[in-house]
Structures are given as structure tokens and as C-alpha cells.
Amino acid sequence: MNFYKNLKLSTRLIIGSFIAIFSMVIIGSMGILNMNKINKSTNYLYYTTIKSINSINKIDKNLLNIYEAEEVMRYIKDENELSKLIKEIDNFMQENLKQIEIYKSTIDDNEERKLFTEFENKLHKYRESGQTYEKLILSGRADEAISKSSNVAKERNDMRTKLDKLVQLNEEWAKEVIDDNTDTYNKSFLMIISIIVALVILSGLVVFLIGKNIKKSLASIKGLSHRLSNYDLSEPIIITSNDEFGQIGKGLNRVQENISSLIKNIIDSTREMNASSDELSSTVEKMASKFQNINTSTKEINSQVQETSATAEEISASVQEVDSSVSVLSGKAIDGSNSAIEIKTRAAEVEHNSKIASESTRDLYIEMEKEVLKDIEQGKVVEHIKVMADTIASIAEQTNLLALNAAIEAARAGEQGKGFAVVAEEVRRLAEQSSAAVGNVKFTIEKVQEAFENLSVNSSKLLKFMNDRVVSQFETFVHVGEQYERDGVFINNMSEELATMTEEVSATIDQVSEAVQNMADMAQRSSENLNSIQQNVNESTKVMEQVEYTAQTQAELSEKLNKMVEKFRI
Template sequence: MKNQKKTSIRKSAITMFVVTIVVTIFSVLSSNEAIGRLHDVATETQDVVRNDIYKLNDIKTEYYGLLPQLLSYTTKAEAEKKATEELIHSKQEKVKACLEELKSGHSSEEETALYTELNGTIEEYLVSYNKALGFVINGNVNELLLIAKNELNVKGEAVEEKLSQVISYCNDKLDTIVGRGEVVFNIRFWINVVVGIIMVTVFIIIIGAIYICILKPLAEGQKLVNRVAESISNNCLELSDRIEINRNNEIGEVFVGFNLVLDNLGKVFARITENSNVLKETTDELDNVSNSAKGRIEDISATMQQLAAGMEEVASSVAVVTGNAVEVNNNAADIQTEVNGMKTLASEIRTKADSLSEMCETQREKSTTMMNSITGAVENAITESKKVEQINELTSDILSISQQTNLLALNASIEAARAGEAGKGFAVVADEIRVLADTSRETANNIQVISDMVNKSVSSLAESSNQLIEYIRTDVLKDYDSWVVAGKEYAEGAECIDNTMDQLSDKTKELQQIIGEISDSFNQISATVEESTAGITNVSENTQELVYDVQGIAGQAKKNLDVVADFEEVISSFKQD
């Protein structure tokens, strides 16, 4: 079998698929290319014929529009006749252009001759038409009617007959081309049907080849593998059994690999048998060692538990002492806070006392200055107020003048009475002078009364001012002196309290420092005790877990013995050479 040439199933399958795909693609492309060329030619021909039909319809439309324009020319105004002429010429040019395109767009002799005849017929009609147009423009109505009945009518019928003939030819040609297109479609359809049948046939061949080359050998191999598996499940497999191979492909390689598995399996079972005996002896020794270690570990665990209990008691005591130290430290901190508060208060009292002393000194100086200033101003005012006495002298002079004026007015009245009628005016003036003198006397008396009241008020004000100045000098300034002395005494007392609070604060800080050091020491002791307790507890737990692990090892050793027994039972079911 080793000398046989190996056949690859994968290569065979790929080769069949590639051949099928190449044949299918080549057939489809070849048929589609030929049919496509036929379709393109048919489509192009259809477009040309349709274009000819459109142009013939345009010629027909323009032709039928010429005669109505000619007949309506005579009824139009002069301004519209020029536009009608231009329209007629435009239609003729369009007809000629369409005819030229029809003649130049065909190469066959039949079509060229047909369009040439159409062109000649239309040109003859246009010549007669232009002649009739000339008659219309020149006003020869009789000539127009004559040519319209004879020449135009005959040539027009010829044009219509030729147009109908050409259009019928084009329609017939278009129908023929459409029929050819249907034939091309039918050819394409049947080609695709044939290609589909070929593809189905090829796929059926491929499926048969796959069944013969792949599925059938696999079924045979599956039967052999099932037989081996059944013998294994019945504990009657002989390791010398092998699968016979008669395939030189991938399936044959699979069977070769299965035989190699059986060979290696025999070697493995031999080593398992050898090592199972060693494992049994090792397991027995491990069971004895684990039983001995279990007792020793239990003793270590009990000792560790006792140590852990003792360390927990020590930790509890240290925690109590640490708590007391913390409480003392907190109390010292509270004292320190109160001392700082008292120190601050003493500083504020001293500051306020100094400020009070300075303020009192300043106010005393201001009051002294103000008192001296007020005293001088009051004395000056009293001196100036004595000038009011001069009002009395002035009022006395006014009373004396008013008396003299009255006497003068009396004398004037007497003289006016003596004068009679001539002295009446002078008498009136004398009466007015007398009234004015009386008014002046009354005003002077009122001024004397007011002047007396002012004199009394000024005297009273001077006396009160002197008493106020004396009170400030004897009482207020002395009180300022007392306040200055008291402020200095308060400042000295506050300074003494401040010094005492400084000393107490220093002592409190020393106490806090000592208590803090004690607390740190106890914390370190507590941390050490906790670490020791945690370590002992961890050791105790690990020891307990070690006990469990040893017990687990013993259990696993027993399971190993059971596994060895199972191995021996399984191995005993295989027959080895």
C-alpha cells in the first residue's frame, strides 16, 4: 500500500467542480456573447427604422400644413402675409432637411432608391406649390385656382401615395426586426435551458463520484470503527486487532491513524500497569505519614489557640489603658483650650484697659481745652451783652425827642388855629407829627421793657455758665483722672492674668506631650499585640487547615488506591501480546 500512488479526494473534488464551473461559464459566455451581438444589431436597426418613421411623420405633418397656409394667405392682412411667407419657407426647408437625412442615413440600394423617388416627388410638388405661391403674392387668383385644381392636386396625390408607400415599407421592416428579436429571445431561452440541463447532469455526476470516492469508503470505515468500539465497551478488545486498509486517499490515512492509535494505546496500557503498582506503594506510605502528621499538627493547633487567648487578654488590657490615656489627653486638650480662651480674654481686657486709659486721657485733655475755650467765649459774650444797657440810654433819648415833638406839634396846632383857613394844611401836618411822636414814645417804652428782660436773661446766662464751668473744672476733670488710673490698674491686672495663663498653657502642653508619648507607646504595644494575636490566629487557622489538608491528602490517597484498582480492572480487560 505504501508503494501505491496516493489519490487525493480533495483534489479530485476540486478538479470536478472546477471543470464544471469552467464549462458552464464558457457555455454561458459564448451563447450570451453571440446572442448579445444579434440583440445589439436588432436594437440598432429598430432605432434607425423608428427614426425614419418619425422623420416621415414630420414630413407628412409639414406637407399637410403647406396647402392651408397657401389658401389662407389671401384672407390675411398685409402685416400677417410676411409671417405666413416665412412660415411656408420654414416648412419647406424642414421637409427638405428631413429628406436629406433619410437619403444619407441608408446604404442599401432599395432604400436609397425609395427615398430618392420620394424626394423627387416632393420636389416636383414644391415647385408647383411655389409657383402657386407666386400667383397668390401677385394677386393672380384665377391662375391660382387653375393650378390648384390641376397641377397641385395631381402632384399632391402623388406625394401622399409615395409617403404612404414609404411609411408602409418602414412599418413592415420594423415588424420584421421585432420578429427577429423574438427569435433571438427564444434562442437565448433554449440555450439557457440546455446549459441548465448540462449543469444538472454534471452535478449528478459529481454527486455520484463523491458517493463512490468518499461516502462509501466512510461507511465501510464506520462499520469497522463501530466493531472496535463495541469490543472496547464489552471489555474484550485485543490490542493486536487492526483495521484493514484498501484506500489510498485521505480516508485511508484516517484508518492508518486509527491503527497507530491502537499501537500507542497498547504501549500506554503497559506503562499504566507498571506505574499503577508504584502509585499504590507511594499511596500507602503517604497514608501512614499523613496519620502521623495529623496528631502533631493538632497539638500545635491547641498550643496556638492558648497563645491567642492570652494575647487577646493582653490586648484588652492595653486597650483599656490606651482609652484612659486618650481621655486624659482629651481633658488636657480641653484645659489647653480654656487656657487659650482665658489668655485671649486677658489680652482683650488689657487692650481695652489701655484703650480706655488712653481715651480718658485724651478726653480729659479735650475737655480741658474745650472748657478753656468755652470759658473765654462765655466771658466775651457776657462782656458784649453789657452793651444792651446802651439801648436804655437810646430809648431815653427817643422818649425825650418824642416829648419835644409833642410840644412842637401842640405849638403848631395853636398857630394853625390862629391862622384860620390858611393854617388848615399846617394843622393836618401838626396832627401827623403828634401821632408820630406818640407812636415813637410807645415804641421806646416797649424797647425799654424788652431791654430789661434781655439784661436779666444775660445776667442769668452768665451765672449759669460760670456754674457749668466750675462743675467741669471740679468734678468732670477729676472723674477723667480717676478713669485713667482705673484703666491702668485694669491693664496691669490683665497682664498678670495673661502671664499666669502663659505658664498654665506651657504646663498643659508639657502634660499633653507626656500623655501623647504614653498613648503612642500603648498604641505601639497594642499594634504589636494585635499583630501577634493575628499571627497566632493565622497560624492556628493555617494549622487547622493543614489538618484538613492532611485529612484531604489521606482521602486522596485512598481515592488513588481506588483508581489503581480501577486501572488494574480496566487493563485486565485488554488482551496484549
């Protein structure tokens, strides 16, 4: 039975056809042989038995005609009439000789040959007696001829007896031939009927086994297509035979395993994408918060710079006032001393504010540098997402190819593969949607990478600007404040000598005025640069908001893809 299961369907059909053809050949051969036998018997019956009986009948008829002619001769006196009758008798005898030769050609039995030889002898004696009888009649010795007629009658009766035996013998042979033909017919009929019955049973068994195997295989394939139409990939098809249906079943199982493996990979990749999207969203939120802090700190620095600028303007006004009063410093030493004290106090305030601003700016720079570098490093997760997106794109392409192979296998399955074709089309559509979604994700990731690159460049510029310009300017503010404080002390100590040192004080005031003006200019430039920094930070914040929106969109796409693949039972 296992050997039969391992046979291909085409081989089984060939075997069934061969059995039918072989049986037909046997039936045909037997029919031909028996018909040939019946034909030979029929030919024998015709060319031997019937032909022999026909010849005997003709001989017997001719003998009867001879007998009648001889009887008529008794009463005819006319010689011409007698000659005519004798001639007829001779013709009948010649005809009998021909029939005798025909009969001899049909003899194939010794008993018949012996019996016919005896008949020929009797016929020869009968002919001699008849000729004697005819001569007596012609010579006018009718009475003597009549006395001889008893011998002629005896010879004729003996001859008729032999003919009857020959007829009986041929009839027996004819009956034997007919019996043989009937027996041959009956045997052939029974044998052909037996072979036909055996062929019908064997053919029915073969058809039943083939039909049962086809029905079972088609039922398994139909069950698989029904399960696939319901997104069920958990149960393989079970076909134990190695025929074409078994090969189709194994091929469909491989397709199902490949689709199941592919769905698992899609599920795993979707989960990783969800995790990466959540991580990216969290990182973007943190970076947005950091940029908000940077924006706030920049505003505070800008406010402090503006305050410093205002202070510098006040100092500049005071210096101008001192400069205008230099001509009367000699008479106002006390006022100069008070002014020097006030200058000292303001210089100390400027120094204090400059140190605070410088330290705040340096701390902010260090913190911003660490946080920005950390956030930029975290932003490199986008590269991993891009790799995953490429992987998903490759998986989607493989899904499309597998869906095409599945459609081909379904087309081979025919009507039973329609359900599997629907699933293959759904998988192909899913692969195309996945590919489109991955394309959108890759496009968004490229935008995110571009935003991160712009952010990295702007952050580097901001840090460089703060390190090279803002910090150094605040250090200059501190040095100027310290110098300004020393000048105030000097003015306070030397207020008594103002009259004599007016030129030196005037020169010093000019230097202070120039330094204050430079400080005011630097404060103005710092304010402008801080405004530019704030604008860049705002743009970066908008970019991060776009990145956050993209991450959310990617998470939604991943969730949608996850819901689609969750339909499958693996």
C-alpha cells in the first residue's frame, strides 16, 4: 500500500490504462482466436461436410435419374430414343464422376475414405450391370434385360446404402463441428464475461483508490486554502503520498512556512520599530526640553547683556560728566572724592555682575555642550531606524516575491487554490503597503537626519560663539570692572592731587570712556549674536517638533502594520 501511495498520479493512471488495454488485448486475442477457430470449423463444415453432402445428393439424384431412364428404356422401341436415353445416362454418369472427384477432395478421414472406396466399387459394378442392361435393351432382348435388372437393382441398393452411410457420417461430422463451435462460443463467452467482470472490478478498485487519494488530497488542499483565507498559518497540510498532490502539498507547506517566518520577522521588526519610535520620541522630547532651557538661558543672558549695556551707558555718561568737570576738579576735591567712591562702588558692581555673568555663561556653556553632544549622540538612533527600515523594505520585497510564488502555486491548484490566491493577494498588498510605509519612514528619517545635522552645526556654532566671543567678552568685562575699580581707588586716593594731575586724570578718563564704549559695543554685538542664537534655537525647536511629529507618525504606521500582521495565526 505504501508502494502505491508513493506512485505518482500519472503512473497510477498509466497502470490503470495499461491494465484496461492489456485486458482488452487479452479479450480481443481470445475473441480473434476463437473466431478463427469457429471460422475454420465453419469453413470445414462448408467446404468439407456440406460440400460432401451436396456432392452425395447430386450423385444420388443422378443415380435416380439413371434408374428412371433405365426403367423407361423397357418400353421404348425407337432406337433413337434409346440412344438418346443412353446418352443421358452417360451424361449423368459423367456428372457423378465429377462429383466423385469433388467429394474425394473433401475426404480427410480414413473411415470416410474406406467407405467411399466401397461406394466407388459398388458404383463401378452398378455401371457395368447398367451397361449390360442397356446393351440387352438395344439388342432387343428386353426379357433378358428385365431378368438382369434384379442384379442392377441389388447393386443400386448397395450403392444407396453406402451413400446413406456417407451422408450419415458427414451429418455426424457436421454435428460435431456445430457442437465444437457451440462449445467454443460458450467457453469464449464465459471467459470474456469473466475477464470483463474482473476488469470492471479491478478498474473500479483502481478508480476508487485514485479517486479516494485525489479526494483526500484535494480536501487537505481545500482545508489549507480555507485556513489561509482566514489568516491561519498555524497548521500545515498533511499529505503522506509522494505523488503530484504530495509534491503540491509539500510546496504549499514550504510557502506557508516562508510566509509564517516572514510574518514573524515583520512582527519582530515592527516591535523593534515601535520601541525605537518610542525611544526617538522620548529623545526628541528631552532635546526639545533642553532647547527650551537653552532658549530661556539665552533670554536671561541677553537680559544681563542689556543690563550690562545700560550700565556701560551710565558709566559712559558719568565719564562724560567727569570729563566736563575736569576743569573744576581742582576746586572740588571733595566732590571728586565722593565721585571716586561712587565710581568705585559702581565698578565693584560691574565687576561683580560681570563675574556672575561670566561664570553663568561658562557654566551654561559647559552644560549646553554636554547636553547637546549627548542629545546629538542619542539622535544617532535614527541611523539604526534607517537600517531597520531598509530591513523591513527587504522583507516587504521578499513578501511580494513569496506572494507571487503563492499565487503561482494557487493557480496550479486550480479551483481549490482560490482561497489561497486571495491570501496571496492580501499578502502582496500588505507587502506593497509595508514598502510604501517604509519609503515614508525613510524619507522622514532622512529629514530627521538633515535636521540633526543642521542642529549639530548650529549647536557647534552656538557653542563656538559662546566659547570664543561671549565668555571672552565677559572676561573682558571682569577685567574692565577690576581696572575700573582700581581707577576709582586711584581717583579716591589722588583726589587731593586732582589739581596737579588733571591731565593724567583726563587721559585716564579718556581711556575709561573708550573702554566703556568698547564694552557697550561688545554688549550690543553680544545682544545681536544672542538674538541670532535664540532664533536658531527656535528653528531647532521647530525642527524637533517636526521630528517628534514624524516619530509619532512612524509609531502610528508601525501600530497599523502590527494590527495587520496580528490577523495571522502562526
